[in-house]
Amino acid sequence: MAPGTEPTDSKYRGLVDDMRGGVGWRDLRTPDARRADERDVEITDVRCVVVEGNFPWNLIAVETDAGEYGLGEAFPGPASEYVAFLRPGLVGENPFDVDRLVEHMTQLLSGLGGSLGYSQAAVSGIETALIDVVGKLTGLPAYQLMGGKYRDAVRIYCDCHAGDAPDADPREIYSPESYAAVAREVVDEGFDALKFDLDVRTEAADTATRRLSNDAVEHKVEVVRAVRDAIGSSPALGFDLHWNFSVETAERIARGVEDADLAWLEDPVPPENVDAHRAVTDSTSTPILAGENITRVEGFLPFLTEQAVDVIAPDLQKAGGLFEFRKIATVADAFDVPVAPHNISSPIGTMASVHACATVPNAFALEYHAREVDWWDDLHGRDEPLIRDGEIQVPEEPGLGIDLDPDVVREHAAPGESGLGLEE
Template sequence: MRDFSMPDVRRAPERDVSITAVDTAVIRGNFDWNLVRVHTDAGVSGLGEAYRGGGVDEIVGYLADVLVGENPLDVERLFRHMVQETSGHGGTTGKVVTAASGVEFALWDLAGKLLGLPTYQLLGGKYRDEVRLYVDLHAGESYAVAHGATDYADDAAYQAEAYVERATEALDLGYDAMKFDLDAPADNDPEPTNGRLTPTHVAAKEEVVAGVVDAVDGRAEVAFDCHWDYDLGSGRRLAKALEPYPIMWLEDVLPPENMDAQRELARSTSTPLATGENRFRVHEFTQLLDDYAVDVVTPDPATVGGLAEAKAIANRAEERYLAFAPHNVCSPVGTAAMVHLCAAVPNASYLEYHALDVDWWTDLLDRDDPFIEDGRIAVSEAPGHGVELDESVARDHAVAHTDGFFEGADA
């Protein structure tokens, strides 16, 4: 088996640093956010975040045994080390890669702090001073998420008027890019499992799109998400119906496993298509990109393998003149890391923001100036990701943590 462990590799004394511990905390917001902190013998720690959901903190705990004693500056080698050491039990995909992604985020933050450089500089340099967000919206109280399950509202929440109201609210807050969920509970009537849309379903979705596009009236770009719900025939009919509307993209129309079906959908419509959040590592994007089965590629860096892996995907997309718009449901910790990624990628177009209704979201950061202004996040010039936790707010919302996660205080 390949061996990526190199704790004794030579380097200058000032960069001879070792990882001493890796700790986690689960913070409950609109999702369960999995935060990661990597400690060193230099007295400096790095902060990261893995994709939401259960079990990730336990996997990070397992990975800690792989990392202690290693030099945190070897970020990409250590990611490969984590993948290799877990390859016998799912290390090339799924939640193991997700957990390693959170550690990787923290390693970049730590490396930046140790070297006195912002993360974007370590990733190759800056293409922009601020990153444009698209805000993920829901019509009214359209659904709530508990441990990843969807709880739909009544039919009134899915009428075009509810979407228009939310779009107008987002405009008033300064957002000029937004995304709505286009799937609805009515899609399951009369048959909940076959993924087929009736003509009535398609017409209702077209009415929503028409209403939102008319309401924003060129003041914002709008995308729509289907959450990989439909069969190929339904996807084709829906995409065809939306061709007259100038939307940013139609996202995740089909289940993610079959790239041939995704390619056929792309061949059948001029409506821009987006997908990618359910894929792991750069290898799973090869056919998607080679077949031009997507117009906008949307990996989630906190899932796919971290910032370097997401950048590799963005680079391959750029070679094919395709846009890159990372999926993101993180707290501001993971979001800040992704801002640096988007700053370092030429074809980055938007970064998702998925916490408009979490009124304490930015309170999780220890900072005085606003984190988001007019739908943008400025690229920090501070070392690492440029953010620090407000430990008190994090503690108030923590549902689990290891003893060493909260710095300067007993667990």
């Protein structure tokens, strides 16, 4: 632990003491729990650094007195502040108690509305780092700690973007031909699954209404058909609407693209209303996917029990972590719903998601959202790219089986940030 960073120095020490369970009653610390000597380990520090990729990647390190550290990643956003808040409640705890510490963190955050909110992103990143360090201390890969694997490799779908001339006519930028050209490039790179944004603006509109004109709907239908024609019927193909539209507009789009045999149409309506999702899903044969804005299994449950979606997309860096993902996937499997996790993270979060996807039967594809980041693979320091032939092999090395290049972290750290200090 760096000098001057003892947990007693935390600006949140008093509040964390107060929040140890329902203000002071449900205390989930167990500092004196019985341990074998080799597992009598303590957390000495928890850190977060923001790296500027195509998103601000929140990279987290959990350090221990055993000389090992674990790495994790939290969803982009103000995770650093939540990590700073949680830190005094974690230092001195045993990292082997992953599940208890997740519950402990969620309890500490409960008075801040944290059980189903964005703060679960910090919980997710710290939990991943705990699993990583436990894997290193035991010599086991993360997937083995989570119960074993169903597959040796995880299929990756590439999130793509078309149009790169912002001063041109939007109809020219976002033309069906430009989408089709990018789609062919991505398939030629070895991916057999891909996704595009479909909520681009192609005309002046009152966006507050969440409605599209007939011409705008037809443009989106033409884009979908052009991409499908360009890549053929075999690759899995999805399109994202980013929860921007009304039920009526979403239904019109979904019905219009039915003949394109999409793998999914993503987030057609805002995530708060289960009934709205069910209305869209029931209106079309196009599979409807949602879930990147939902946290913990409790949040997903009504979407599954009400059969409001065809596919779910939890984000492991936001939804509560790797074990929470397994809970979500297990409940989804009980309703015969497949899982295609959302993922906009660095190689750390991506590899964590690979391990988690390997451990459940119904995860069929994982998102990759950094095609334009030419140093993405430099960050992990391996000799070979993580993604080969459209998939990532599940590592056999301890923990996540991946590390960070400290020089690349420092080079791309956000303003005011430095490295994680793990090389010191």
